[in-house]
Amino acid sequence: MEAVRPSLWNAPRAESPVLATVALPGSKSITNRALILAALGDGPSTLTGALRSRDTDLMIDALRALGTTVDAAADGTTLRVTPGSLRGGVVDCGLAGTVMRFLPPVSALADGAVRFDGDEQARTRPLGTILNALRRLGADIDGDALPFTVRGAGSLRGGSVTIDASGSSQFVSGLLLSAASFDEGVTVHHEGEPVPSMPHIDMTVEMLRQAGIEVSTPATGGGADTWHVRPGVIRAVDWVIEPDLSNATAFLAAAAVTGGEVTVPLWPARTTQPGDAIREILLTMGAEVRLEGSNLTVRGPRKLTGLDIDLHDVGELTPTVAALASLADGPSHLRGIAHLRGHETDRLAALAHEINALGGNAAETADGLTILPAELHGGTWRSYADHRMATAGAIIGLTVDGIEIEDIGTTAKTLPGFETLWATMLFETPKTERKASS
Incomplete structure (x- = not known):
């Protein structure tokens, strides 16, 4: 042929x-973080000016598969997100780093197995850092790269974990975004070369605080290269996307x-x-x-x-x-x-x-x-x-x-x-x- x-x-x-x-149009990074926080929130949230692209649509489809309701207004960029009981399902990551690194911690909170896969090129992207971190925090995961399966048990212990996030700031952000829903929250300590793209972690921390979550960072008493998220209720927020x-x-x-x-x-x-x-x-x-x-x-x-x-x-x-x-x-x-x-x-x-x-x-x-x-x-x-x-x-x-x-x-x-x-x-x-x- x-x-x-x-x-x-x-x-x-x-x-x-x-x-x-x-x-x-709106920021992909902010849109996908807001979608995660809205799905874990204590009530419905609205995203205004959300980006609609392949990466954000993959995130929306994945959250729907896990039990979240996402309704789009006629303009397509105003989204109403209503949390639901998290369940097992299938997640297509495409090539979206935010999907393949932000959703495994959410999936650990689901009641059932969540299978992840994506584009052929995505199967070479490094994921072991976050998957191994989740294992140490109590998650049951088969595989170290796409495709892999997270066997959610409805909750995750959480606690303290040391990782090398020099390959991507998304490893830190992925753990922090869901951490308030872990039983013990999370303390993430980085050891290795400096973490790249630190503004993206700052974005994650700022959005968590907007949602009422207590976060300590290296600049606010978290210690060198250490972030701590206390367990708590993620507040529903009406997000306006830059x-x-x-x-x-x-x-x-x-x-x-x-x-x-x-x-x-x-x-x-x-x-x-x-x-x-x-x-x-x-x-x-x-x-x-x-x-x-x-x-x-x-x-x-x-x-x-x-x-x-x-x-x-x-x-x-x-x-x-x-x-x-x-x-x-x-x-x-x-x-x-x-x-x-x-x-x-x-x-x-x-x-x-x-x-x-x-x-x-x-x-x-x-x-x-x-x-x-x-x-x-x-x-x-x-x-x-x-x-x-x-x-x-x-x-x-x-x-x-x-x-x-x-x-x-x-x-x-x-x-x-x-x-x-x-x-x-x-x-x-x-x-x-x-x-x-x-």
């Missing part, structure tokens, strides 16, 4: 500086690489989302960045400068930053991101390979990438079923002719309709502006 060839998307070239306002700032970074990058101007409305003045770091990154690379009220606007420079930056806490921004660096006029060194080798794909190897395939000069280092200036040419950009790899290729395609991106549809993981949003951004520039710029 002839192999099915992956679809290719012709990345549009910007004929002039991009001038647009782009409204982004726009997804990590998804916004590709659109802001469009202004930076074309010398244009892009505004993203409803940017929060204070947030735990790692995507907020794009402001400082773009400033470092020569762009003008201003936050006026709730509108964040980026104006691109005549030339992008390279940068030397530690992205350990904001690793999810690496594909966007690598795309920017490949178009900069100076060398860039991206550091602190060895953990990206365990994401949807080995993002470091993938980025280096795809940039070099277009004539670039990128090399892996022990904990990151070095990217030197080079003249890029057209070609195929592989996505590796990784949404952020796909959007990185789209950024490069704005200034390089002939970029064809494999499987752009993978962006639906966190941003359905990416292609339409991208095209709308490009064609929002008034025709008079296009002529003046040509």
Whole structure:
């Protein structure tokens, strides 16, 4: 049988500086955390502005399978979540790290066996850290990677556990989110290299506190690299979901690489989302960045400068930053991101390979990438079923002719309709502006 060839998307070239306002849907990270807390809450909760994407729909379907009622309003982004008695079922994780790492602790509280599986690529993602931690807290689990089964007993003892979370902050967040429902709560102590993406743990802690849960952290008396959640009632909360700032970074990058101007409305003045770091990154690379009220606007420079930056806490921004660096006029060194080798794909190897395939000069280092200036040419950009790899290729395609991106549809993981949003951004520039710029 002839192999099915992956679809290719012709990345549009910007004929002039991009001038647009782009409204982004809600944050995936906040939406999936809010869904977990709502499912474990003491009454119905409402999520307003929830993201509807493959990852969040997988979380919704999984919670429904376990006995939670999730009703969507006509707009699709307002969700009413009513907790129910947790039961056994089947969970499809797809490629969603939040599903495969946040739901096993919930499943340990279910009355019955919960079987987890996902996409073929997901079967190589590391899960032993959280599954072994749950075993030490009293859970009965068969398997150490997808597929695996959690044999829920209706409750979980909880207690103290030591883990190495240097591979992903999701191991810590996954344990903390359900911990108030454990008999003894949980104390999570990390031993190993520094935990990456700490803003995501800060997000988890802040949301737990909003739901009335007492949490001690390394900054509030939890001890070095120790988090403690006391057992208690998770209060029902009506969550208002912020726009997804990590998804916004590709659109802001469009202004930076074309010398244009892009505004993203409803940017929060204070947030735990790692995507907020794009402001400082773009400033470092020569762009003008201003936050006026709730509108964040980026104006691109005549030339992008390279940068030397530690992205350990904001690793999810690496594909966007690598795309920017490949178009900069100076060398860039991206550091602190060895953990990206365990994401949807080995993002470091993938980025280096795809940039070099277009004539670039990128090399892996022990904990990151070095990217030197080079003249890029057209070609195929592989996505590796990784949404952020796909959007990185789209950024490069704005200034390089002939970029064809494999499987752009993978962006639906966190941003359905990416292609339409991208095209709308490009064609929002008034025709008079296009002529003046040509």
